């Protein structure tokens with residue numbers, strides 16, 4: 242998974258993003274969630290670069306690389322309960338999850354104040370009552386809460402991610418992580434950390450959204466009871 246780039250001073254056309262974002266395939270995919278997802282994309286396009294949340298290279302690929310990529314995790318989330326998104330940044334995938342799953346309580350864990358201010362503003366602007374923004378590093382919340390599932394994208398390699406995030410998963414709950422194609426290489430180095438949580442065998446899953454948009458790789462692993 243590529244990280245969201247830092248601003249580099251070049252400005253690209255947002256028309257590609259708009260074409261995909263207003264396509265029938267995307268509207269159908271999001272269904273009743275489409276209007277709020279489109280509002281979130283518009284906020285990111287308007288303010289994301291200005292506020293240092295996304296780099297200019299991300300503007301034309303907001304829908305494909307960020308919104309749809311984030312949405313790919315949703316089918317793998319538990320049917321109810323709570324999800325904590327670790328290192329939410331601009332709200333990826335956390336805000337997309339909160340929009341698509343209003344029945345789930347979404348905790349957005351993010352240490353950078355500038356980003357938590359943005360996340361709270363987005364939650365208010367979109368009227369997302371199922372979001373709690375928690376400012377701090379994941380490690381600071383160990384023992385403070387446990388969610389039914391933890392999500393994460395572009396935050397750390399699996400071994401580190403397990404140590405920082407698995408304590409925030411309730412026993413029997415799951416980590417559901419958006420990863421790159423090479424995720425299998427991260428599993429062996431994470432074995433020791435996984436064993437310390439009596440975790441099950443990690444599953445590598447395919448996150449498919451709309452036709453023509455590249456599938457993403459998702460890694461799901463259950464915390465032992």
Ligand SMILES: C[S@@+](CC[C@H](N)C(=O)[O-])C[C@H]1O[C@@H](n2cnc3c(N)ncnc32)[C@H](O)[C@@H]1O
Nearest residue numbers: 244245328329330333352353378379394395396
């Ligand atoms: C590359 S960004 C990815 C942001 C977002 N998940 C995305 O995919 O666009 C990594 C984010 O993780 C946050 N982060 C770094 N260390 C963290 C930690 N220990 N606990 C929680 N978040 C952390 C950073 O502040 C940053 O917002």
